[in-house]
Amino acid sequence: MVYQYCGKGDFEDFASGRVLLHRTGYPNFPVRLAQEIFCRCLARLDSAKPLCLYDPCCGGGYLLTVLGFLNYGRLGMIAASDINGEAVQLARENLSLLGRAGLARRKEQLSQLRVLYGKSSHQEALESAERLGGIQMRKLSLGG
Secondary structure, rough: OOOOOOOOOOOOOOOOEEEEOOOOOOOOHHHHHHHHHHHHHHHOOOOOOEEEEEEEEOOOOOOHHHHHHHHHOOOOEEOOOOOHHHHHHHHHHHHHHOOOOHHHHHHHHHHHHHOOOOOOOHHHHHHHHHHHHOOOOOOOEEOO
């Protein structure tokens, strides 16, 4: 497939388990491919109105959260559902990262891990969280 809308960017900040939370058994979708598909859909729309993005089998909410960060200006609402209650809880935690309070909680967790274990990966995750926090997000409605 030829990518028309999403170039070869650095998506390291979205690595599963870095800032976004991950649990065994919840697969992730490739960021670049997700963005390409989303942008192809946008190109076919006539409207510039804020969109509702819904994932009926959201798993851990990774895909919705990534698309929320990358497309905050086009989204008015993100909705998620899953048959598995644990998946919905993980999705809720990941989607909370799209707001300042949720991202601040995650930064605090990462800071505590850095102090406890002194690992460079925790410092790198904090740096990623700072970059994600730099995305100017407006208030999204999160349904589920």
